[in-house]
Amino acid sequence: MVKENEVPGRLEWRVNMPNGSSRILAPESRETCNRLQSLVMRIFLNIRGFLDKAWNLAINEPKKVVHCLKVGLALSLVSVFYYMRPLYDGVGGNAMWAVMTVVVVFEYTVGSTLYKCVNRAIGTCLAGSLGIGVHWVASQAGDKFEPVILQVSVFLLAAAATFSRFIPTIKARFDYGAMIFILTFSLVSVSGYRVDKLVELAHQRVSTIAIGASICILITMILCPVWAGTEVHHLISNNLEKLADSLEGYAAENFSVDGSKNVHEKDSSKRLQSYKCVLNSKAAEESMANFARWEPAHGKFNFRHPWKQYLKIGASMRSCAYCIETLHGGINSNTETPEFLKKPLNDVCMRLGTSSSKVLKEMSSMIKTMKKSTKLDILVDEMNSSVEGLQNALKIFPSYQHIPTPDPATEEAPTGTEEPSLKPTALSLMEIVHMATLTSLLVEIASRIEGIVEEVKELATQAEFRDESSKKSKQNQTKINGNDGNEHEVTMKTLQKV
Amino acid sequence: MVKENEVPGRLEWRVNMPNGSSRILAPESRETCNRLQSLVMRIFLNIRGFLDKAWNLAINEPKKVVHCLKVGLALSLVSVFYYMRPLYDGVGGNAMWAVMTVVVVFEYTVGSTLYKCVNRAIGTCLAGSLGIGVHWVASQAGDKFEPVILQVSVFLLAAAATFSRFIPTIKARFDYGAMIFILTFSLVSVSGYRVDKLVELAHQRVSTIAIGASICILITMILCPVWAGTEVHHLISNNLEKLADSLEGYAAENFSVDGSKNVHEKDSSKRLQSYKCVLNSKAAEESMANFARWEPAHGKFNFRHPWKQYLKIGASMRSCAYCIETLHGGINSNTETPEFLKKPLNDVCMRLGTSSSKVLKEMSSMIKTMKKSTKLDILVDEMNSSVEGLQNALKIFPSYQHIPTPDPATEEAPTGTEEPSLKPTALSLMEIVHMATLTSLLVEIASRIEGIVEEVKELATQAEFRDESSKKSKQNQTKINGNDGNEHEVTMKTLQKV
Numbered sequence: 001m002v003k004e005n006e007v008p009g010r011l012e013w014r015v016n017m018p019n020g021s022s023r024i025l026a027p028e029s030r031e032t033c034n035r036l037q038s039l040v041m042r043i044f045l046n047i048r049g050f051l052d053k054a055w056n057l058a059i060n061e062p063k064k065v066v067h068c069l070k071v072g073l074a075l076s077l078v079s080v081f082y083y084m085r086p087l088y089d090g091v092g093g094n095a096m097w098a099v100m101t102v103v104v105v106f107e108y109t110v111g112s113t114l115y116k117c118v119n120r121a122i123g124t125c126l127a128g129s130l131g132i133g134v135h136w137v138a139s140q141a142g143d144k145f146e147p148v149i150l151q152v153s154v155f156l157l158a159a160a161a162t163f164s165r166f167i168p169t170i171k172a173r174f175d176y177g178a179m180i181f182i183l184t185f186s187l188v189s190v191s192g193y194r195v196d197k198l199v200e201l202a203h204q205r206v207s208t209i210a211i212g213a214s215i216c217i218l219i220t221m222i223l224c225p226v227w228a229g230t231e232v233h234h235l236i237s238n239n240l241e242k243l244a245d246s247l248e249g250y251a252a253e254n255f256s257v258d259g260s261k262n263v264h265e266k267d268s269s270k271r272l273q274s275y276k277c278v279l280n281s282k283a284a285e286e287s288m289a290n291f292a293r294w295e296p297a298h299g300k301f302n303f304r305h306p307w308k309q310y311l312k313i314g315a316s317m318r319s320c321a322y323c324i325e326t327l328h329g330g331i332n333s334n335t336e337t338p339e340f341l342k343k344p345l346n347d348v349c350m351r352l353g354t355s356s357s358k359v360l361k362e363m364s365s366m367i368k369t370m371k372k373s374t375k376l377d378i379l380v381d382e383m384n385s386s387v388e389g390l391q392n393a394l395k396i397f398p399s400y401q402h403i404p405t406p407d408p409a410t411e412e413a414p415t416g417t418e419e420p421s422l423k424p425t426a427l428s429l430m431e432i433v434h435m436a437t438l439t440s441l442l443v444e445i446a447s448r449i450e451g452i453v454e455e456v457k458e459l460a461t462q463a464e465f466r467d468e469s470s471k472k473s474k475q476n477q478t479k480i481n482g483n484d485g486n487e488h489e490v491t492m493k494t495l496q497k498v
Numbered sequence: 499m500v501k502e503n504e505v506p507g508r509l510e511w512r513v514n515m516p517n518g519s520s521r522i523l524a525p526e527s528r529e530t531c532n533r534l535q536s537l538v539m540r541i542f543l544n545i546r547g548f549l550d551k552a553w554n555l556a557i558n559e560p561k562k563v564v565h566c567l568k569v570g571l572a573l574s575l576v577s578v579f580y581y582m583r584p585l586y587d588g589v590g591g592n593a594m595w596a597v598m599t600v601v602v603v604f605e606y607t608v609g610s611t612l613y614k615c616v617n618r619a620i621g622t623c624l625a626g627s628l629g630i631g632v633h634w635v636a637s638q639a640g641d642k643f644e645p646v647i648l649q650v651s652v653f654l655l656a657a658a659a660t661f662s663r664f665i666p667t668i669k670a671r672f673d674y675g676a677m678i679f680i681l682t683f684s685l686v687s688v689s690g691y692r693v694d695k696l697v698e699l700a701h702q703r704v705s706t707i708a709i710g711a712s713i714c715i716l717i718t719m720i721l722c723p724v725w726a727g728t729e730v731h732h733l734i735s736n737n738l739e740k741l742a743d744s745l746e747g748y749a750a751e752n753f754s755v756d757g758s759k760n761v762h763e764k765d766s767s768k769r770l771q772s773y774k775c776v777l778n779s780k781a782a783e784e785s786m787a788n789f790a791r792w793e794p795a796h797g798k799f800n801f802r803h804p805w806k807q808y809l810k811i812g813a814s815m816r817s818c819a820y821c822i823e824t825l826h827g828g829i830n831s832n833t834e835t836p837e838f839l840k841k842p843l844n845d846v847c848m849r850l851g852t853s854s855s856k857v858l859k860e861m862s863s864m865i866k867t868m869k870k871s872t873k874l875d876i877l878v879d880e881m882n883s884s885v886e887g888l889q890n891a892l893k894i895f896p897s898y899q900h901i902p903t904p905d906p907a908t909e910e911a912p913t914g915t916e917e918p919s920l921k922p923t924a925l926s927l928m929e930i931v932h933m934a935t936l937t938s939l940l941v942e943i944a945s946r947i948e949g950i951v952e953e954v955k956e957l958a959t960q961a962e963f964r965d966e967s968s969k970k971s972k973q974n975q976t977k978i979n980g981n982d983g984n985e986h987e988v989t990m991k992t993l994q995k996v
Contacts, residue, residue, distance in 0.1 A: 050667070053665060053667075054662075057664060058661070061664075064661065068661040069657055071656050071657060071660040072652070072657035076653045079648070079688040082688045083645040083648075083649075095688075099681075099688065100685070103677065103681040151581075154574055155571065155573065158566075158570045158601075159567055160566070162565065162566040162570070163552070163556070163566040164552075166559075167548075167551060167555060169551075179602070182601050183597075183601040183602070186597050186601060187594060187597055187598070190577040190580045190593075191594060280780070282778070282780075322777075322823045322824055323824050325817070325820045326820055329817070329820075329821070329946075432934060433892055433938050434938070436930060437934060437939070439931065440932070440934075440935040441935070448827070
């Protein structure tokens with residue numbers, strides 16, 4: 001045992017010996033102690049950091065904690081088969097398979113649990129019957145050929161099933177099933193060589209697997225179910241909002257006329273970066289849309305909800321995010337755009353940025369509420385007219401600048417009432433490049449947003465989004481009275497459409 | 499049985515009855531037959547398409563076929579434990595666990611197989627000993643409390659282990675181990691309630707798992723091993739080449755002066771699109787770099803090869819690919835750039851595109867050969883001077899155009915010897931936007947390529963890439979004699995550096 005005693009003036013290390021005496025540590029041993037202490041501290045800090053991380057995860061995503069409790073519950077339930085004699089005898093000591101099924105099959109979302117259950121069922125039944133068949137054939141062939149036939153069949157079928165797992169269509173839907181097929185086939189056909197009551201054994205195993213699987217399905221679907229479909233639905237709608245946020249944030253940061261640039265800098269930089277989530281969510285979208293196909297109708301989703309369409313929306317969203325990334329990447333320019341161009345162009349750019357982000361937000365809320373939006377078309381029109389406005393501005397603005405030339409007559413005694421004469425001076429391309437790039441990236445982003453709009457509309461058609469209710473129309477009508485003429489006209493148009 | 503008999507003039511369907519008579523089918527039955535036939539045809543075509551796909555996969559990636567044969571071989575080997583009486587008795591009828599281990603653990607790459615084996619071993623041992631401990635504690639508590647203690651411990655540990663699988667650091671390295679931990683702990687602690695010789699059982703299971711795992715490891719490492727490390731290494735180097743290809747292709751398509759645009763159009767469009775692989779390879783890179791960490795030293799890679807650095811290169815490559823995507827996305831412009839600007843700018847753009855793609859190609863070959871490149875710095879310098887050239891060109895070119903103004907005196911009788919008088923006319927911004935955007939995207943791409951260069955150099959340092967051999971220097975020297983002065987100077991500089 002090492003103890004730290006503070007002696008006035010200097011630090012001393014003492015070791016208390018078992019016989020009661022104590023010894024002051026020599027410098028080398030002290031160094032070792034220090035090192036040991038720092039090691040312990042480091043380990044302790046690591047563990048603390050890890051626990052902090054875990055705690056934050058638990059706080060931020062309570063659903064995951066609930067999932068863990070569900071797994072614990074399922075296992076406790078299935079272990080009852082061991083504790084109750086009649087149940088244990090009922091499955092002939094094969095309760096192990098039920099426990100194994102629960103551990104392997106219970107996943108975070110309902111869809112993935114169902115995927116695994118169905119795959120396990122199909123794989124087990126197919127391989128089990130095939131295994132029994134092969135075993136029968138082999139047993140007819142005599143003692144000499146039996147192992148050969150069994151081994152060759154295992155070799156061939158295992159290789160074929162493994163290969164099928166590389167084929168994309170099989171991989172997406174039956175990867176786990178193929179693995180279970182190999183497992184069951186090998187076990188049944190090979191262990192059949194030693195086990196006599198093969199059919200009975202197979203029957204007991206299938207029934208225990210069925211018990212495990214049904215416990216999983218019940219718990220996952222009844223207790224706070226996490227539907228993969230709902231997850232992908234929210235993911236897409238949140239991502240749309242994130243894109244809108246970072247576009248709006250960018251516009252506010254770069255084109256805003258007032259000095260609102262530095263307000264809540266931390267918040268805004270986080271908002272600006274939120275498009276990055278979109279860049280990285282491909283894998284999550286794909287796996288969840290894939291699992292969603294296994295789920296029954298739930299909430300607002302039918303059994304045949306067009307989950308594939310979400311992937312298309314995701315792809316077009318990413319294509320838009322690439323552009324935003326380029327925009328944010330800071331198109332480098334050494335030369336500043338001249339002020340006389342900057343101000344009016346900033347205005348139109350700001351308008352385009354805002355209208356684009358409005359379109360994105362409208363789509364996000366459209367997906368969230370699963371209602372067709374009457375405002376979407378208007379917002380897209382607005383965005384397009386902003387694009388036109390920007391293009392017109394570009395057409396109108398000449399690439400020269402009126403620079404005041406000093407008039408020799410008035411140079412020494414400026415009267416102040418006369419305006420200095422202006423001479424048009426051409427800008428070099430360098431001075432224009434930065435602004436030109438920004439504008440054309442914004443236009444490109446707007447055109448890619450139109451791509452998203454098309455996919456979202458397709459989703460609305462395929463998933464039969466409801467029309468906006470008459471209640472909403474009424475709300476619009478009340479809005480008309482309190483607003484300016486322009487909005488009045490636009491909303492009237494919408495109402496006619498409805 | 500349905501038979502098709504062609505009667506001149508029209509088609510008839512006849513059914514031959516068992517008694518020898520035949521009956522002409524009524525239109526409805528014929529329709530049913532037609533439908534059935536088309537259904538069969540469709541199924542047949544689907545199956546054929548599927549088999550075609552599988553065949554193509556097998557042809558294109560023979561490594562995967564070899565993997566399938568390896569799985570078959572491993573299973574055949576492990577099933578020997580069933581066929582040989584002494585072996586079967588040796589493992590006490592627990593041969594099943596060996597088969598199961600092989601099926602579950604055998605993966606495509608050596609790294610992932612090792613990952614699973616190590617995880618399975620750690621998980622099994624940890625959970626097994628913990629399970630036996632809990633079982634002992636529970637058995638001391640008396641018959642009444644035993645199931646309660648067991649069930650509570652299963653609930654708590656399963657929930658905790660499941661939660662740990664959500665923590666990124668655990669998920670990356672020990673996801674499978676946590677699952678095996680839950681499985682083994684539940685089986686051991688719960689089945690201990692019914693099985694008497696628990697320790698003996700555990701011993702037998704561990705030994706069968708060890709047998710299965712070692713068969714897997716031996717086969718995966720000896721027979722045509724697929725190393726995850728080599729895969730990620732090639733993936734990164736190929737992706738660099740793909741980026742170079744699509745950049746070069748883009749430059750050739752858009753800035754080339756001669757009409758080489760339409761040569762091999764199909765090839766070139768495929769080449770142009772190759773950057774898309776880079777956008778989508780994040781998941782593959784991450785999983786492979788993760789598995790590579792489990793692999794022993796192999797080929798040119800040490801045990802502690804900096805696999806994480808590959809992920810950094812991948813990230814900076816993707817950031818460059820986003821820009822290229824924006825470039826390829828076709829920055830939309832309704833107005834063409836005026837010819838007098840286009841030609842000289844095309845030239846500098848072409849030079850920048852070519853020099854950027856050369857840098858990428860050099861990095862690709864540097865990674866491929868794992869040799870430090872002396873040429874890389876020169877190429878980067880070249881790229882930077884191209885960037886400067888482009889920026890200078892932009893600075894020099896004014897944004898006005900000399901348009902010939904008809905001289906009233908010479909209008910009707912042009913003499914041809916006199917040049918028409920030119921009047922400077924300012925361009926509108928619109929006419930410049932397209933070219934300006936292209937140039938600044940190219941400059942941005944070049945700056946992102948520099949980011950890749952830094953990461954690749956870091957890899958070269960960390961992984962201790964060899965210096966280029968003296969043989970290479972000699973080759974350079976011969977090159978000097980045959981080339982222009984500029985290259986001479988540059989290569990001399992390099993030689994001095996070496």
